[in-house]
Amino acid sequence: MKLYNPKRLVLFTAHIVLSVLISLLAVGQTASVTPKPVKEPTQMITVQQGQTLADLAELYFGDRRSYKKFLDYNNIADINTLKPGDRLQVPTGKEESRSDRVGKETEQQVKSAFQEKEEVSQQVKSAFQEQKSVPAQQPTPEEQVDSPELSPPVEVKAIDVPNDGLNKAGKGSIKVSWSPPEDTEGITGYEIWRQGDGDFKKLKKVSAKTQVFTDKTALGGQSYVYQIASVGADGISPARSESSKLVSAKGNWFDLDKRYVLITLIIFSIITLYYMDLGMSGKDMFIRRLPALDRIEEVVGRAAEMGRPAMFVAGNDTPDSGSTMAAFAVFESVANYSVVTQTEVVVPVQVPLVDVVLRSSLRNIFTLAGRPDLFNEDEVSYEVDNQPAYIGIIGDSMAKHSPASIFYFGDFTYESMVYAEMGNNIGAVQVAGCENPKQTAFFIVGCDYCLIGEELFAAGAYLKRDVIQMATLLAQDRIKILAFLIMLLGIGIAIFQPDSSSNFVLDLLKF
The missing domain is CATH 3.40.50 (Rossmann fold)
Known part of the structure; x- marks a missing residue:
């Protein structure tokens, strides 16, 4: 009977040898990076995953090509064997880090920008003060001669606005119209001038496209004349028209725009008088039962x-x-x-x-x-x-x-x-x-x-059977029927002849 197994003995021996080799390699790697003794102050850093000496050189020395400086502070057997977890010695106070350097550069740029802004602000203030101190430049005689000569408007007319009355202040309206001159070069607008008891006074400035102006400040009974002046780009208006004829604002007795009120009143009066005559003659005026x-x-x-x-x-x-x-x-x-x-x-x-x-x-x-x-x-x-x-x-x-x-x-x-x-x-x-x-x-x-x-x-007329009240009541009913028929006629005209805007029936409906 054998006391040992040769195969197991070989495996055991190989295991011991392999363990010793791994331990020796680990010791060798740990010892491959050691700090050197230096006089200047230093600090220890730890290499992170994915970092190389070039990366660390850019971070701590500001230049990737300065990676060899690490050899002055550390014993590194092989720079290619650097691994995460290794401890490196770097100087402190001698070289600034990249983050510190970027921060200082940013701070310097901000200060420079503020200084430039202050300089621009001072320049603007100085220019403004100079502009205020210098008087406005007047056009030279040569420049005035070179400006185009404006032509005044023609056919200036002034009439009292029809169908209006004087307001509570005793003022009415006068309509002023004119025609532009044949040569409108340089004209940018017109000025309306009015003369009453004294000198001409400017009322308003209007655009060059305007040819009608309504003066609503004319005193009733006061006579006025009007002139229209052409205005150029420089705001000067030397070209005035001839004066209009004398005109005054008057309160009119009739407003023709309300003529349909008169027509309705006449029709109502005729119907009322008819039924009054009918009632006074003894004839019965029918009113439905209530x-x-x-x-x-x-x-x-x-x-x-x-x-x-x-x-x-x-x-x-x-x-x-x-x-x-x-x-x-x-x-x-x-x-x-x-x-x-x-x-x-x-x-x-x-x-x-x-x-x-x-x-x-x-x-x-x-x-x-x-x-x-x-x-x-x-x-x-x-x-x-x-x-x-x-x-x-x-x-x-x-x-x-x-x-x-x-x-x-x-x-x-x-x-x-x-x-x-x-x-x-x-x-x-x-x-x-x-x-x-x-x-x-x-x-x-x-x-x-x-x-x-x-x-x-209708209760009063119905109970008292008064002739005047009954005639008025019947006239109101007939006017309502007539108004209803006119509305139907106007609706028909508006549907079948929509372009007949001047039709009498449509004018009556607008009223």
Whole structure:
């Protein structure tokens, strides 16, 4: 039996020999770079991955070709065997690094740039001071002779602007026109000069393309003459035209631009006079039925039968508004029926002047009926000129008096819905009339009878059957029909003949 294996002995011996060789190589490499003893101050650096002696020379000595300087400070057996992790000795304080050198160069460039900027600024200031101290150079006689001679404009005309009036300051408008000269060389514009009581004064400078100017500063009744001067590039205007004829601004009696107002007024007057003559001759003038007004007698009679009062609310507008005036006419009719049936009318009022008018109207009605003793001052009462508070007072009055009939006529806002709902809660018959289309919708839903839109303004003529009022009402309707037909005709002309801009119908529509 063998105590050892020859193959294993050979492998073991080879392993030991290889380990010794690797150790010797490592020791040799580490010792290949060692610092030299020098007198000047130095520092140790570590070689990084990918760095060569040339790279390090550029970084620390500023030149790649100075790599041999490392041999003065280090024992390097072979410069090609330098590897990452090796420690090199380099001088400190003697040579500046590349980063320091670049920083100093940049700082020097910045300082130089600031110095150049200061020098330029000083030069500009000096030039500006010199320019201010030197007087403006006047053109020499030779230069004035060489400049082109300008020709003045011709055919200068000045007329009063038609169809205008004097303003509050008593000033009107004068239109000045002219024609350019045959030779327009050198002309860059024109100056308008005006003479009144004194010397000529320049009004304005316009471009060379302008040939019309409107003077809106002319005093009414003052006579003026105008001249137009040609202006050259140098701003001098020696070439003036001849003076225009004397002209003055006047306020005109008629503005022909508004002639269609006169035409409409004449047509309306003719139609009105026709229906007035028709009514005075005893012939009937037809006006369609308005159920809300036809039921006033019936509604007031219902209150009399139930032994409860009627209530009238005249809106929240002033007496001079159209809707409030229409409410006065309806109130007279309600008051007349209340006198006949001896029914109390409760009239809470929001506007003080409306209170005065309704109180006087009710007193006159009782007096004309021969029963002034039945007039009660408290039936018409001014409450408060505040919308929310007034709404609350109306609700309290409805609950207190429990009217069987309620009339709403005049101008109303958001309270219309509240009034109609409160009236329904007490079981009252309600009649309303309002010009506001938004509030009319609430009255239509909440009331028994309602006037819509302009039916309110026809109430006076409808109830009183006054000849003049009915004639005016019928004339308005005919004018509206005529205007509608003209609109249709104008639309047709605009569609089929769009180039007929001077057509009479289109001019009327523009008006």
